[in-house]
Amino acid sequence: MNPFAFEPLGSPLARMSALAKGIFLLCVSIAAMKYGLIPLSLLAAAGLLIQCAAGITFRGMGRMTLLIAYLSLFSAIVRGILPGDGRIFAIETLSGSALYSLRLATVFIYARLFYVSTKASSLGEFLTRASRKASGLFRPGLSKTAPSDTGILSDPGMLLSLSMLFLPRVFENYTKVKEAAALRGYGSGRKKIAHFLPMMQTFIFMSIKGALLTARAMELRSYSNQRTIERERFAGADFVIAVAGASLILVACLPGIA
Numbered sequence: 001m002n003p004f005a006f007e008p009l010g011s012p013l014a015r016m017s018a019l020a021k022g023i024f025l026l027c028v029s030i031a032a033m034k035y036g037l038i039p040l041s042l043l044a045a046a047g048l049l050i051q052c053a054a055g056i057t058f059r060g061m062g063r064m065t066l067l068i069a070y071l072s073l074f075s076a077i078v079r080g081i082l083p084g085d086g087r088i089f090a091i092e093t094l095s096g097s098a099l100y101s102l103r104l105a106t107v108f109i110y111a112r113l114f115y116v117s118t119k120a121s122s123l124g125e126f127l128t129r130a131s132r133k134a135s136g137l138f139r140p141g142l143s144k145t146a147p148s149d150t151g152i153l154s155d156p157g158m159l160l161s162l163s164m165l166f167l168p169r170v171f172e173n174y175t176k177v178k179e180a181a182a183l184r185g186y187g188s189g190r191k192k193i194a195h196f197l198p199m200m201q202t203f204i205f206m207s208i209k210g211a212l213l214t215a216r217a218m219e220l221r222s223y224s225n226q227r228t229i230e231r232e233r234f235a236g237a238d239f240v241i242a243v244a245g246a247s248l249i250l251v252a253c254l255p256g257i258a
């Protein structure tokens with residue numbers, strides 16, 4: 001299961017503004033990289049509680065958790081190996097490596113909350129609308145709703161949406177390649193590492209093919225940078241979420257938190 005796939009939910013989290021959730025994710029990611037052990041643990045626990053309260057399942061998180069464990073192990077080895085005092089490994093570096101692992105896990109929890117409850121296009125539309133308004137302010141003769149420049153570069157929201165879709169599609173393509181290989185009995189032998197490169201080649205091919213299909217789909221649907229964008233409501237609860245995210249960064253500046 002793709003841990004970053006959009007799952008339409010009936011919970012209040014899915015009905016909140018994409019901009020507010022995007023601001024909160026950015027702020028919580030910055031805070032996670034600054035907090036010490038205790039506040040960071042509380043932040044991670046709060047994310048898990050929000051996930052349970054929103055009705056988001058834990059299915060699909062196992063592979064990503066395993067990847068975080070691999071990254072943490074690699075970080076621990078690089079951080080502590082051959083400290084230069086004659087030892088092979090510095091045991092005192094393990095605490096820092098464990099904290100780094102918790103930081104990654106915390107960011108993953110909140111990133112998953114964002115992806116499963118938010119359409120990538122919703123956040124991109126905020127950016128394009130802001131770009132159009134800015135163009136209207138700095139270029140008075142230009143329409144605030146439709147830019148005169150042609151091309152996707154004048155539609156930054158579409159670029160943001162396509163960039164955000166990269167992560168879910170990576171997991172989707174990997175799952176497809178792995179399942180197709182398993183159905184064909186590929187990699188069932190003992191030399192599993194030898195079978196990894198052909199699978200990686202197929203994965204890269206599918207990723208490139210997917211990008212070309214996306215470009216072709218946009219062309220067939222007559223994509224235009226002057227596309228109509230539906231305005232999304234920014235309610236009081238969304239404002240509270242954005243302020244709560246900013247407060248997390250302010251808390252990180254307090255003595256004893258970092």
